[in-house]
Amino acid sequence: MPQATPLLRILNVLLAPGLRTRKDPDAVFEKLLQDAQSGRAVLDADELAALDSLRLLLADHAANPDLSGMGWQSTQDQIRARLTNRAVVRAAQASRPEVRDEPVTAPVFVVGLPRTGTTLTYNLIARHPGHRGPKLWEMDDLGLPRPAAERERLIAQARRKFANVARLSPAWGHLHPLIADSEEEDFMLRAHTEMFATWGPAPRYLDWVGSADLTEDYRFLRDALQVIAAGEAPDRWVLKHPMDLWRMPEILKAFPGARFVWTHRAPGAAVASGCSMAEATQAMYIKPGRIDLERIGREWLDISAGGVERAVGLREQLPDDAVIDVVYDDLMKDPETVVHGLFETLGLDWGATDDANLAAALDRSGHRPHAYTLERYGLDEAKVAQAFSAYKIPASVLH
Template sequence: MPQATPLLRLLNVLLVPGTRTRKDPDAVYERLLQEVQRGRVPLGADDLAALDGLRLLLADHAANPDLSAFGWMSTQQQIRERLDNRAVVRDIQANHPEVRDEPVTAPVFVVGLPRTGTTVTYNLIARSPGNRGPKLWEMTNLGLPRPAAERERLIAQARKRFATVAKLSPAWAHLHPLIADSEEEDFMLRAHTEMYATWGPAPRYLDYVADADLTDDFLFLRDALQVMAAGEAPERWVLKHPMDLWRLPEILRAFPDARFVWTHRAPGSAVASGCSMAEATHTMYIKPGRIDLDRIGREWLGISAGGVERATRLREQLPDDAVIDVVYDDLLADPATVLRGVFDRLDLTWGATDDANLAKALDRTGHRPHVYSLERYGLDETQVAEAFRSYQIPASSLT
């Protein structure tokens, strides 16, 4: 079981005075909004409305008696960064209106539950010549392209920041290494995702986001990509986030020419992995001894199964060529054939760089397997099979 590190325990003691603000999360949210808009063009009513679900997210975590002092500080920081993204982009658009004309052509969204092969698929497509995915350092320092020296400085700062995260939670660093100059998930640019429930219980926010139309979120993602690569637009953007899987119509409203690569695997492993990820994050956000593993199991089974059911239903509304299926077992058995097939379907040319990228991705030297089980979270394969009864894994991605 992941344990709080000495550094995390020390921070939780030092940060206790700051927890007094939990009594009025609305005031905290308003303060964060004021901070990110200071010196910038004020956010309009539509932007404020699109962001307002984060107010509910903050209130949910503030109301959790098991939230640690570090958890409260980190919750505020994460929400501030999402608000800041919006303020930065709107200010740049006001001062550089030409960025709205930057091309974002036929982006590829790699979608699929955790541990279904999304990362290797995403990295291979994003790192192919002419393509690109948003990097961690630039999503946490959103702005126009920087000169090389400033870029290196910001990357170095990001490395230090995320090295600290690894010290706070080695389990999280093992599950999902945060690499400053590597591609990361698009929710770090957008406002909303069920992934925030990995911090701890957020029942009202999860109800909100389940019923929300996130078209605005993806329209803003487009705006952010235009800012990040102004004057340097790639031939094709490549994005990834598990919860994008059940947002296909909203994505298509923002990116009408988007393509999707959907990775598939027996859902038991995906659910157990998602639970393990939530537990590792809870270790940073929740007081020691207060993590409810059975609640994590129930919640992530519901999020995962409900999302896949929705995605399956929505897929029927899409053109046949909008979604490319990748079966995890095929990817494991013959990655070169599967990925070359994906490239063909996307009208991408596989070359020597892609061979080298694949060889690097398959090099497991020093890799420590991620061990997880359904039983740890009060689940079993029968429960998972029942929850995913409408989900059918495609026969093969090798044909």
């Protein structure tokens, strides 16, 4: 069970006076917006409209009486980062208009719920020669390509920053290690995702994002990738985020020709893992002893089961070859056969670099598994099976 560490307790005491600003979240948002634009670009009306629902996210968390001082500060930091991303990209496009012409050709999106093999699959495809995914340090300090010395400085800075996350919530180090110079999830660049509800209750924002069309958000993702690799565009970008699964038609509007690798697994483990991730996050955002585990269970089950059901229906709208299925049990049983077949379907030639990448991905030495159960969050396999009744795992490709 995640506990408040001594460092977190100290920070909560130091940051407690800042909780007073929750009384006026609109004023806080305006200050964040001002900070984001300062020295960068002034965002126009269309940009501000695309970001305006972040006000709702901020207000939802401001209304939570159980939010800690660290939680309120972190909420502001996360929203400021999304606003800053916009200003940075627009400034880069203004200073170097040719950035808008950088190729982003037929990217691959690895989609699937947590603990379904997404990370292994993502890393293998993203590390194939000529491919790449956005690195954690790049998304944490978005900008045009930097000289080597500055790049190393920013990587070291990000390494220190994310080491502190593990100190504040040690469970994060086992659930989702944050590695500064490794590929990370695309939601760090975009403005909107249901993942933000893992910080704590955000009912109005969840209602909004559940029915929102995020095409514009993915178009911005494309813009951000063009800035990150200006003049150094890879043959193919590779992206990953669980909530991309039920956004495939929106992604195709922003990235024509995109391919999706959908990883499948019996959903119980995915739901339990998602709940555990939310609990580990809320250990940093919510006052000690105030985390509602059953609420986490209800919300994560609704998000994941509802999203997968939506994805099943949306898949019928996609080109026949847009989605490639990977079954987790197959991947664990015979990873070499599965990934070789995946690469062949993607039109990729397997080589010595891929052999080394696969061996590294399968090396579990030093890995400390993180334990989680459905029952901790008021769920069981029967409830999960009922919620996922519309979802059928594809048949095994192994014989």
